[in-house]
Amino acid sequence: MGLFVKKRTMWAVGILSIFLLVGSGCQTDEKRANEVKSGTYSATTKGFHADVGVEVTVDDKGKITELVADVGGETPELGGEAGPKVAKEIIEKQSLDIEAVSGASITSKAVVDATETALKESGMDTEKLKGKKQTAGENEEITTDIVVVGAGASGTAAAAAAIDGGAKVVMLEKTKDVGGISKFFAGGPFAVESHLQKEAGKEYDIKKEDVLQTLNDYAHYINYGPLTKAIVYKSGDTIEWMEKWGVDFHVNEETPQIAHQDDDMKWRLYHWYDLFSYEPTDKAAIDVVHEKLADAGLEVKFNTTAEKLLKDKEGNVIGVEATKEDGSKLTVHAKSVILGTGGFAGNPDMMEEYYNTDALGQWGEDGAGVKMAWDAGAAKWDTASSLLHGNGMxxxxxxxxxxxxxxxxxxxxxxxxxxxxxxxxxxxxxxxxxxxxxxxxxxxxxxxxxxxxxxxxxxxxxxxxxxxxxxxxxxxxxxxxxxxxxxxxxxxxxxxxxxxxxxxxxxxxxxxxxxxxxxxxxxxxxxxxxxxxxxxxxxxxxxxxxxxxxxxxxxxxxxxLGTLGGVRVNDKLQATDENLKPISGLYVVGNDAAGFYGNNTAYPPYEGLATGFAWNSGRIAGEDASSRLKE
Ligand SMILES: Cc1cc2nc3c(=O)[nH]c(=O)nc-3n(C[C@H](O)[C@H](O)[C@H](O)COP(=O)(O)OP(=O)(O)OC[C@H]3O[C@@H](n4cnc5c(N)ncnc54)[C@H](O)[C@@H]3O)c2cc1C
Missing domain, CATH: 3.90.700.10 (Succinate dehydrogenase/fumarate reductase flavoprotein, catalytic domain)
Structure with missing residues (x-):
């Protein structure tokens, strides 16, 4: 497992502020203006690591003319970047109905909340600025075979495999882009006995059964053996399958991790994407898959946040309810739901509850998928498994x-x-x-x-x-x-x-x-x-x-770098209850799924494990869900 952080400090801070003059064409709500006292107002609210402060200036027409967001105590790559973006959008849209920046939802919300508190001081009716009531579109209901939640590696693999299996698939993604954290940091997946390893020579000739045994040993058999086996045994073939979906790979000739150099298994399983990016805006391997998925008919509903699973009287999961950007509802009826929402490392309350410390970093999502699965009856499992990786000042x-x-x-x-x-x-x-x-x-x-x-x-x-x-x-x-x-x-x-x-x-x-x-x-x-x-x-x-x-x-x-557990699953990635009985219609993949590592926080030092798990777990779930359509 390699660590890929931007070459900037992990924890150092700086004041980030936005001063933006709003164009004269911007509309101002006259009614709102009548109630507003012009001036500069400030407020503070709790962010992820530290308080987030704002200073907002409004003119006598009720227009927000300046917004300074102090997110200096947040992680620079996440909250530190999200703060100014959110502030800029608030001014540009003259609205508090702003989409959270992926991976920094807590800081994004803190900037919006603090701005709302400050604006209230001016006498402004902030409910109007949230705008949802006025702009909400029609509620919508659609029916499909399989609905996938999350467009990271795990969700993307699930969609591709389900389409391969002949299913009609709809994907819900809460941001406006595909990729999640999978897009721009991880170098690629681990794989065993891939064609690239076979071509690379005997040092890469590492057997599946040896990798499985090593992972079982590392976890002292606390991992769920059938799942670890399913992933390891699938991984070599997944390289060829992903190549079919447009992703090119190479295996490394050396590792920068000194402690791995004498242990082939730790690094010769790592399959690097040829197309790799540190920046979310650059094209990466996962974008290539999505181009092909679009050609194959995948419909991605962007800016759509899944919130609740639908169940029938027998307890089968039969769809998902989501909220669209404009506040209206989207209900998707489906034979199966596959959740791949990226874990809960970005949810400070859950982190404190399951890890007994708030001293861990911020990468990750808010736990929406994990909580939805638990609410639908899936068992809590392995809630303190994490990708602890690297340390910073x-x-x-x-x-x-x-x-x-x-x-x-x-x-x-x-x-x-x-x-x-x-x-x-x-x-x-x-x-x-x-x-x-x-x-x-x-x-x-x-x-x-x-x-x-x-x-x-x-x-x-x-x-x-x-x-x-x-x-x-x-x-x-x-x-x-x-x-x-x-x-x-x-x-x-x-x-x-x-x-x-x-x-x-x-x-x-x-x-x-x-x-x-x-x-x-x-x-x-x-x-x-x-x-x-x-x-x-x-x-x-x-x-x-x-x-x-x-x-x-x-x-x-x-x-x-993310949580790696939460929801109990079987070797088909079906969510199960406490008795290991599958919950019909529900699959949980990637960082939301428990059992592959069984690591109780101690992450195993094998390169590419988490990304490999994301792609392979998604693929297995997509295959299984689509095969059941024929039953
Ligand atoms: C800095 C960093 C470096 C890393 N380096 C490596 C590495 O070298 N090797 C390795 O193996 N792993 C690495 N990892 C870990 C690896 O990237 C992740 O484990 C993997 O990408 C997780 O994939 P995922 O699909 O589960 O989640 P994500 O990629 O996080 O995707 C989740 C998606 O779900 C969406 N979503 C969330 N909630 C909702 C909702 N309610 N409704 C709709 N959509 C929702 C999100 O917006 C996101 O697009 C690294 C991680 C980080 C942070």
Whole structure:
């Protein structure tokens, strides 16, 4: 599994604001204007990681002329980008009826809600700005064979397989585009015994039964064996099937993950899309499939959010109810519903309930599909499985510099230096940094937050270009020359790094027991001197002790790339109840489905697993649902 994040800081922040003059042709509601007092109003509401603030200016005609959204505390790639987009749209449309930005629905909603609160201060009737009542179109009812919810990899595969099986398919997608998170980050799926591996030579000759056994072993058999088997055994053929749908792949000749290099299974299963994109606007592999799907007759209803499953008296799922962009309802009657809505990592309440910590990142959806399936009687299962992947510096405030974590200081983050938890204790062999999954799993073991502790002498060595062997995933760290003490001091100024002239002072700054931190540091220094470490760190990484003040502690946090469970399914991806009895007519795929990993949060370090699961689970569900039409 490779990590593909944009080469910007994960957690650093900045104020993002929009100043936009509205064109003179813009309509203003006269009635609304009469009630409005011109001026600038502000309000704050809870976002995902932090409060979201707005400052909105209205003129005496009730026109919104300026809107500044402060989303500085949100994840830059998600809420940080969504905030200005939503603010711009509010001004352009003079409306609060704004579609949430995919992957950042909480921040999007926070900007809208805060704007509404601020506008109310001006005396404006904000109900009118929501506009749904005035603009709602006709409610609509349609009938099809299979309805797929979600246009990510899992939903797309389900639709393609169902069409292959001769079914008439309608797809509902809440955003205006296809692809979901599947479109622009994941490099591609894992696959076993594909034709590409056979052509690539004997190092790629890895057997299905060995992969299945390895995954079962990794999960201690807590995974649902029949499902893991079905996915692994399907995966090789899925490559050829996807090629038929227009996707080209290649297998890697090397892996950037140091910890994977001696284990073929960890990386030689990864099948990279030839057409890969870091940006949602670029064309990616999934777009090619959708072009072919459109030719094959797939109807995608965009800006349409599925909300509720329809059931008959016997408990069979017979369709889905959705809301369209204009607020009107769409009811789709179908023989089967396939839910592929991307999990619930973007739902802070669910994350807190199932993960016992709010210290995980924000990637992911709001759990709509998972909740719909539960409401329809599907069993809750494996609710704490996640794609924990990579760690980033934590920026405490909007003043923090967005560039520190992409600066050469990232070499410190990617090195096996001393890591401590919030209690001041060391907790693992820091060489876990060479595997993006394992380093996150280790960080989860201490609640998702940890500190990297270094002294000035270590920073001086990095300045001289003498780093330890570093993690090289996602292009590796910035290797430019730099003064690391200067960078650390900058981090201290911004509140990203805690500094102490002595270990005691550092302990005070971190709010940990002085004696605990002193013992941790002494033990670590002994390990460095003797080259013997109780956690098993290798001699080559036992180079830098923590001896000479000043001392620095860099606050770090896990990045969670999505939840990987929630709804119990069988090997056909049918949702099942607690007794493993299928709920007729309901399939759950991709990040919404439980059981493949059985990971209880510890994500297995095999490249391409999650994307592979998305495509293969969708394909199996689409095949099964379409085959049942003939019954
Ligand atoms: C940064 C990042 C890097 C990653 N890198 C890798 C990697 O290298 N290898 C790997 O294997 N995996 C990787 N993954 C994980 C992988 O991308 C996902 O597990 C997989 O793409 C999930 O696919 P999906 O179809 O389940 O969900 P998604 O792609 O999230 O699709 C869900 C779709 O459902 C729509 N939707 C949600 N709710 C509704 C609703 N109520 N009504 C209608 N539509 C709805 C959404 O808008 C979205 O389009 C990465 C993930 C991230 C975030």
């Amino acid at each position: 934590v920026a405490p405030s909007k003043e923090s510099d967005v560039t520190l974590s992409t600066s050469p200081f990232n070499q410190i983050v990617r090195s096996p230096l001393l890591w401590i938890d919030r209690g001041g204790n060391r907790y693992c062999n820091e060489e876990a940094v060479w595997d993006t999954a394992l380093s996150s799993n280790a960080a989860y073991s201490v609640g998702g937050i940890y500190y990297i502790v270094v002294d000035k002498a270590t920073l001086d060595s990095y300045t001289k270009g003498k780093p330890l062997v570093m993690d090289t995933a996602v292009g590796g760290p910035n290797m430019d020359k730099a003064d690391f003490v200067e960078l650390a001091e900058e981090g201290v100024k911004q509140g990203i790094i805690t500094k102490g002239e002595t270990v005691e002072e550092l302990a005070k700054g971190l709010d940990v027991e002085k004696s605990t931190l002193q013992t941790t540091v002494e033990d670590y220094n002994t390990a460095v001197k003797t080259k013997e470490d109780a956690y098993g760190k290798s001699k080559d990484s036992l180079v830098y002790g923590v001896e000479e003040g000043p001392f620095y502690a860099v606050k770090m946090q896990i990045s969670n």
